[in-house]
Amino acid sequence: MFKIALVPGDGIGPDIIKQAVKVLKAIERPGEIEFEFTEVLAGGTAIDKTGHPLPKESLDICLASDAVLLGAVGGPKWDNLPGDIRPEQALLGLRKGLGVFANLRPAVLFPQLKKASPLKEEIIGEGIDVLVVRELIGGIYFGQRGRDGDRAYDTECYSVPEVERIARVAFDTARKRRRKVTSVDKANILESSRLWRETITHVAEQYPDVELNHMYVDNCAMQLIRNPHQFDVIVTSNMFGDILSDEASMLVGSLGMLPSASLGDTKRGFYEPIHGSAPDIAGQDKANPLATILSVAMMLRYSFDLTHQADMIERAVAQVLEDGYRTADIMENDMKLVGTDKMGDLVVEYLNRI
Ligand SMILES: NC(=O)C1=CN([C@@H]2O[C@H](COP(=O)(O)OP(=O)(O)OC[C@H]3O[C@@H](n4cnc5c(N)ncnc54)[C@H](O)[C@@H]3O)[C@@H](O)[C@H]2O)C=CC1
Ligand SMILES: CC(C)CC(=O)C(=O)O
Numbered sequence: 001m002f003k004i005a006l007v008p009g010d011g012i013g014p015d016i017i018k019q020a021v022k023v024l025k026a027i028e029r030p031g032e033i034e035f036e037f038t039e040v041l042a043g044g045t046a047i048d049k050t051g052h053p054l055p056k057e058s059l060d061i062c063l064a065s066d067a068v069l070l071g072a073v074g075g076p077k078w079d080n081l082p083g084d085i086r087p088e089q090a091l092l093g094l095r096k097g098l099g100v101f102a103n104l105r106p107a108v109l110f111p112q113l114k115k116a117s118p119l120k121e122e123i124i125g126e127g128i129d130v131l132v133v134r135e136l137i138g139g140i141y142f143g144q145r146g147r148d149g150d151r152a153y154d155t156e157c158y159s160v161p162e163v164e165r166i167a168r169v170a171f172d173t174a175r176k177r178r179r180k181v182t183s184v185d186k187a188n189i190l191e192s193s194r195l196w197r198e199t200i201t202h203v204a205e206q207y208p209d210v211e212l213n214h215m216y217v218d219n220c221a222m223q224l225i226r227n228p229h230q231f232d233v234i235v236t237s238n239m240f241g242d243i244l245s246d247e248a249s250m251l252v253g254s255l256g257m258l259p260s261a262s263l264g265d266t267k268r269g270f271y272e273p274i275h276g277s278a279p280d281i282a283g284q285d286k287a288n289p290l291a292t293i294l295s296v297a298m299m300l301r302y303s304f305d306l307t308h309q310a311d312m313i314e315r316a317v318a319q320v321l322e323d324g325y326r327t328a329d330i331m332e333n334d335m336k337l338v339g340t341d342k343m344g345d346l347v348v349e350y351l352n353r354i
């Protein structure tokens with residue numbers, strides 16, 4: 001029995017989590033593969049009900065689970081609250097509380113979505129496969145911040161051990177891929193980036209079989225579009241990884257296509273699509289649930305060692321796309337437009353056929 005904590009959150013969060021649960025239920029085999037779901041309150045809805053974005057009980061349930069699946073948190077309703085009680089603090093609190101320091105964000109183009117990518121076909125070539133390894137529980141999102149009269153500040157701080165552990169994840173992962181790591185920083189200006197670069201270079205000595213190069217973040221933002229094939233694994237800080245992965249998602253068609261796995265020192269992982277709560281389409285059956293469904297595949301692979309079932313989910317998604325079904329964000333001429341709920345049903349239908 002695998003215990004899964006579900007954190008639907010706000011906006012489109014509950015709708016996409018519903019589709020993910022359908023898929024997990026389709027994977028269940030009594031006596032063999034069973035899931036126990038516990039719904040957890042976090043984000044804006046938790047503020048409304050309890051006055052706090054992450055009630056202690058919610059974190060405790062996640063800590064007692066084998067994996068956590070989150071939809072998204074936040075929305076305009078809570079935008080004017082003070083920083084410490086905003087919904088987004090629930091997300092940071094969960095990631096930090098679970099100790100998941102390595103956020104893996106794979107930007108892989110399904111061949112069926114070549115036309116949804118804004119890149120020219122000759123740039124896409126055989127396809128796109130870039131993995132962003134983002135440090136998740138340090139850096140500027142967790143640094144000292146505050147107000148001082150008419151000034152405000154946030155601080156970026158990284159220690160050598162923090163950079164070493166994310167570097168090891170990046171190099172170990174690159175060994176299973178195309179053996180290339182690009183470390184992205186802003187070492188021409190930031191001291192924290194200089195420490196980042198020195199530490200990555202030092203760790204790289206233990207991986208002579210993996211090629212390492214360094215790149216400034218502004219250049220990387222441009223190179224991702226100019227020639228994504230130069231990248232295999234990108235390792236970078238919390239904020240740079242946040243921004244570059246949203247950019248990378250468009251190369252493969254949509255923000256609604258990018259899943260993520262956040263891992264720490266144990267097998268318990270935290271899984272979520274990389275997008276937010278999409279308030280502009282919330283409650284309209286328009287959200288693409290595939291990033292969340294693909295996050296479920298990552299959960300099965302990384303936390304439960306159910307590799308075959310993870311592959312099945314990815315094959316079902318590919319087949320649904322092959323047969324021309326599209327949510328609005330990836331819609332093209334001559335394709336069949338479907339909503340969130342129908343897309344979830346289709347993945348389940350195709351899964352049952354495999
Ligand atoms: N992991 C999380 O919970 C995250 C939460 N947020 C929060 O979400 C709220 C909205 O933030 P935004 O900057 O608008 O980013 P967003 O990622 O929610 O939306 C950006 C754009 O992408 C579209 N989009 C996002 N997910 C989609 C999906 N699955 N299918 C189709 N279209 C999709 C939205 O409709 C919107 O036009 C804010 O409160 C923000 O703080 C933002 C990012 C991550
Ligand atoms: C609250 C933000 C740090 C969430 C976000 O944009 C992300 O993790 O991608």
Ligand SMILES: [Mg+2]
Nearest residue numbers: 242243246274
């Ligand atoms: Mg983001």
